[in-house]
Amino acid sequence: MKSVFYLLDTAPYGSEKAFGALNAVAVSLNGMNVTLGLYGDGVYLAAADQDSTNLRMPNLSDILYSYGELRVLVHEPSLIERGLFDKTLIETIELVDEEDFLKEMENLDSVILF
Amino acid sequence: MKTLTIVLTDGPYISEYAEIACKLTEEALRWYHVNIFLYLDAVHIPRKGQTPSFFSNIGELFTGLAEKGVVIRACARCAAARGYIAEENLENGSNCKDYHPGIRISSLYELAEMLKKSDRVISLSR
Numbered sequence: 001m002k003s004v005f006y007l008l009d010t011a012p013y014g015s016e017k018a019f020g021a022l023n024a025v026a027v028s029l030n031g032m033n034v035t036l037g038l039y040g041d042g043v044y045l046a047a048a049d050q051d052s053t054n055l056r057m058p059n060l061s062d063i064l065y066s067y068g069e070l071r072v073l074v075h076e077p078s079l080i081e082r083g084l085f086d087k088t089l090i091e092t093i094e095l096v097d098e099e100d101f102l103k104e105m106e107n108l109d110s111v112i113l114f
Numbered sequence: 115m116k117t118l119t120i121v122l123t124d125g126p127y128i129s130e131y132a133e134i135a136c137k138l139t140e141e142a143l144r145w146y147h148v149n150i151f152l153y154l155d156a157v158h159i160p161r162k163g164q165t166p167s168f169f170s171n172i173g174e175l176f177t178g179l180a181e182k183g184v185v186i187r188a189c190a191r192c193a194a195a196r197g198y199i200a201e202e203n204l205e206n207g208s209n210c211k212d213y214h215p216g217i218r219i220s221s222l223y224e225l226a227e228m229l230k231k232s233d234r235v236i237s238l239s240r
Binding site for chain 1: 119123153154155174191192222225226227230232234235237238239
């Protein structure tokens with residue numbers, strides 16, 4: 001197995017899914033081509049200036065920043081639907097439409113859902 | 115023989131994914147070596163002492179898979195967060211006294227190793 005696509009469609013806080021996805025991403029970066037795809041509510045993870053202090057959770061956007069080699073795809077229609085398209089997003093992401101999102105998923109060896 | 119890895123993230127009974135994974139594994143064993151990685155709430159699946167009223171005892175189903183050679187590992191961080199502690203010694207193939215035989219708590223790095231060595235991966239998650 002050479003490549004893996006982690007698909008996150010859950011909002012970053014309020015459950016352990018996004019944090020769990022990022023931990024799985026982190027351990028996979030050694031020796032594999034890893035892509036994180038943000039879809040649906042998962043696109044909230046791409047918002048800049050997250051402040052999770054009062055949630056007693058790690059700042060998940062900071063975790064994304066720390067993995068510079070990770071490719072992060074964000075589903076643009078999901079951003080638009082949630083009013084985030086004109087907001088400040090973290091710099092390391094790529095915006096893709098439906099077709100390109102699907103192509104990227106097809107091109108990797110496995111897809112793991114969160 | 116090819117290798118199949120199944121990744122689960124949901125606990126038992128909240129969805130049918132654990133039972134579906136069992137059925138898929140039973141069939142897949144004809145052609146594949148099967149790994150199952152239990153992540154997030156899925157670490158509850160192998161817990162001893164489950165007494166579901168209307169469903170199959172999923173812990174017993176999973177220990178049955180382990181007896182057939184399926185490698186079943188649970189994420190250590192997720193397990194510890196939910197009160198399942200890994201011990202140094204193995205007893206009946208398990209390193210957790212709260213787990214059914216044959217199922218071990220392991221590092222998340224084992225998930226990455228399973229993925230690297232797999233020909234196919236199935237992820238079941240709500």
